[in-house]
Amino acid sequence: MPLDRKFATRASRMKASEIRELLKLLDQPGIISFAGGIPDPALFPAEAFAEAFANVLDPAHQAQALQYSVSEGYHPLRRWIVAEMARIGVDCDIDNVLITSGSQQALDYLGKLFLSPGDTALIGWPTYLGALAAFNAYEPRYDQLSINANRPASDYQAAAQQAGGQVKFAYLSADFANPTGETVDRRGREALIDLADELDCAVIEDAAYQSLRYDGEAVPPILALEIARKGSIEECRTVYCGSFSKTLAPGLRVGWAVAAKPVIAQMVLLKQAADLHSSTINQMAITRVAEEHFDTHIPKLRAVYQRRRDAMLDALSRHMPNGVQWTKPEGGMFIWVTLPAGMDGAALLARSLDTEKVAFVPGQAFFADGSGANTIRLSFSCSDEPTINEGIRRLGEIVRTG
């Protein structure tokens, strides 16, 4: 191809998502898939959306719904988000909120806003693959964020300087992370704020799964803890990224960012340059559905996903041989399995697809340093309990036969 030598250096770090490539292979009949981290489409509030779209397309609203709109986002939706954020302890106003096209877009903008080539982004090992994809384009260096590990700030700083840049942010999903399902406790969140203060860097709090808690006690968002400490969101370094993808529907591509006003103002400029604004009609429809159905819909989702999580945990304990470990998530969609040392997740997947027709995601892709070969990610969101039990039984068989 004559043009590939003309691509910018950043293109060399963009590669096809292994997960997306994998998902393409799974459209075969008979496969039990624990691979995709997606909501169960049977749980979409489809009727509520049909009604909402009919409403926003009626003669009173259609001109607005089909027109360009402001980059900051649809005002009533931002108002709803301000109220929702207040409920989880984040005191902010409308100018602290930007509507994005999914929270994925916020991650891209934050990479673009903070990272010069060679700067350091602190991430978990493993971390959300989409965050790596978003940040990679801005040519950062990654360092492992170790909360509570007593690694001094000066150590992170020295390594960043040696690489020719600064630590710009720490990125994490504090609730039911993708891929591990794990939650950072309050102490960890406080320690992270301390570390970010010492490093003088931002915190990107990815809250994509935050509403999906099934048991245990909710931990306040990092942004809420930071506001409590510093008195106002304007003093805070945390940027909170929310999403309707896991609660209402991902296809509409509506998410949001909440941060100090100067950060939001800068993100608005990025949005003006990138796509002007998120889809007006989708924002209007999601506002109606959120206002009228969010509070009744979320408990229904939680009940179904909780049963599926329980079924998977139960099946793992019955069918996995000794030496296999897994996380016990209090919410979200994922269980993270660590296989015996030396067992390879990718090889296991190949065998599993071949003989048992069970799919999952090998864990190595989630590690910026290429480690984690003996890990796999299981998603319980899209299968009913008997299917989960059968799939884990077959998986146990494959692991046992090595």
Ligand code: PMP
């Ligand atoms: N963050 C995490 C941790 C995710 O798992 C996802 C979706 N897989 C996203 C962000 C992006 O979601 P969306 O853009 O649909 O809001």
